[in-house]
Amino acid sequence: MSKQYSALRERMETRTLDNGLRICYLPKEGFSKTFAILAANFGSVDASFTCEGRRYDTPAGVAHFLEHKMFEDQDGNALQKFARTGASPNAFTSQTMTAYHFSCTDRFEENLEILLKFVFTPYFTEENVQKERGIIGQEIGMMDDTPGWQAFVGLFQGLYRTHPVRVSIAGSTESIAQITPETLYACHRAFYSPKNMALVICGTADFDEACRIAAQFSPQDAPEIGRRHYGTRRETVNELTVTRCMQVSQPQFLLGFKDIPLEPDESRLRRSLLGELAVRILCGDNSPLYASLYEKRLIGRDFDTDYTVIPEGAAAILGGESRDPEAVRAAVEQEVARLAHEGADHALFSRMKKAVYGLHLRVLDAPESYARQEVGALFAGEHYLDFAALFDTISPDDVQAMFARWARRDRSSLSVVEPQQ
CATH class of the missing domain: 3.30.830.10 (Metalloenzyme, LuxS/M16 peptidase-like)
Structure with missing residues (x-):
């Protein structure tokens, strides 16, 4: 066909x-x-x-x-x-x-x-x-x-x-x-x-x-x-903070927000696009929070964001190096709560949506990435090229509802690799 x-x-x-x-x-x-x-x-x-x-x-x-x-x-x-x-x-x-x-x-x-x-x-x-x-x-x-x-x-x-x-x-x-x-x-x-x-x-x-x-x-x-078989699920996280010590010059961290699993008839590709957009609005490299944390030297150029969907689960992930991961966590959780209550600024939503759309367009000129994305979509009963039409269905209310889920109590976990004493 x-x-x-x-x-x-x-x-x-x-x-x-x-x-x-x-x-x-x-x-x-x-x-x-x-x-x-x-x-x-x-x-x-x-x-x-x-x-x-x-x-x-x-x-x-x-x-x-x-x-x-x-x-x-x-x-x-x-x-x-x-x-x-x-x-x-x-x-x-x-x-x-x-x-x-x-x-x-x-x-x-x-x-x-x-x-x-x-x-x-x-x-x-x-x-x-x-x-x-x-x-x-x-x-x-x-x-x-x-x-x-x-x-x-x-x-x-x-x-x-x-x-x-x-x-x-x-x-x-x-x-x-x-x-x-x-x-x-x-x-x-x-x-x-x-x-x-x-x-x-x-x-x-x-x-x-x-x-x-x-x-x-x-x-x-x-x-x-x-x-x-994936075991049993519960809404809250297992541990609020996980700490390891290794030979690093300054702490490295990942902060995750536990999201709900896909609904039986929900599009995996649309959820991934929605999650990617939400986490970029929250703390992408063109967001107000990113600028504030960077100006305070709490994050650096290695800071990155992601959203992953797994069987019976999903999570927003962001992190990098920081002299104070707990301060970053507090600022991010505060911004999640604000976005859950107020929603994203219309101009920011529009700008980030165009940015994410552009990133997916670029994939089409990279055969390896393009093919890998298509394989993942096929396993979900979809095609990667459907992303363009799915983007049109994502509204500010969808993003705000996602932030509302992340803002619930005990939905975030911080993983830190600290310098050895």
Whole structure:
């Protein structure tokens, strides 16, 4: 199916194979590189699930571990195969997704075949799993020594009591020691089903040929997707403040506001746009509060804002370095309360809405970011290009209602990494 977005001067081609694999082509005429991403709707939060009548409570970090191991085939390593074609491959695991991708200037069909083959053909042995434990253990050690990452993990431990988002994406050296080939095969069967995956291509390619290759090299059968378990929810945060000590010159912090989960029929893309707009109005780099905090030297140029939606949860996040994170928190919470009561100034709302819209327009000229956004939208039953129409539905009242939720008691948590004494 072809769909035109005339206001954005974009179009897309979409198709769903008989096995359930969703394929989307985002044409970019004149671009020298083509980018392809094959993703599974399976991330670090999906460690507990039921599949084919059996309950699995897998060790933390299993999705990330599986990503590492998928590149190894019986007939060699997929990275070496990509090297022979001149493609640039990589992969990542997030809280909600595992994705494998490559970019190339030629031999696209050959590279696509390599991608599909290794992602849909698991090969795990005791020997190669044991070898990977050492490699991932080193990666975990590096993450444990990264103050920004520790603040990030601490924030979700403060916001949630039982949700698996509390756990670091890569797990721990103790948890990955429990991962076996059987664990990896179970996760692959439960979540690497074609009906739980999507292929997005951005650049210049023959869409019909890409679909033919995908049909040939993806499984004909599509196992049922695992039913996920995320624990119980409560409205208030788990801890008001989470503190760690590391070798940093001055404190690094993240302040989070716990938002309500998506409603059953709510658009995930619209909620993300609304949250992004709200947090920028609150303390984006063109907001009055940002200017005030910056003038007082309470925040610096590294200060940033974000809004994230996870299964059964959502949160606004902002932070950076500060000599006094508690003072920043007090100022931000005071501004949230004001905005919840008075609403945002009309001129500020209009300016920030245009700014956020412009940022999303820029994504359309960055094939990798564009394709990644489309994959996330597909998993929510949407298309990224719908953002333009959804923006028109967001009103000042919507933003004020979101601030009202954040302003409730015990809805914020502060994660701080302080200098060691």
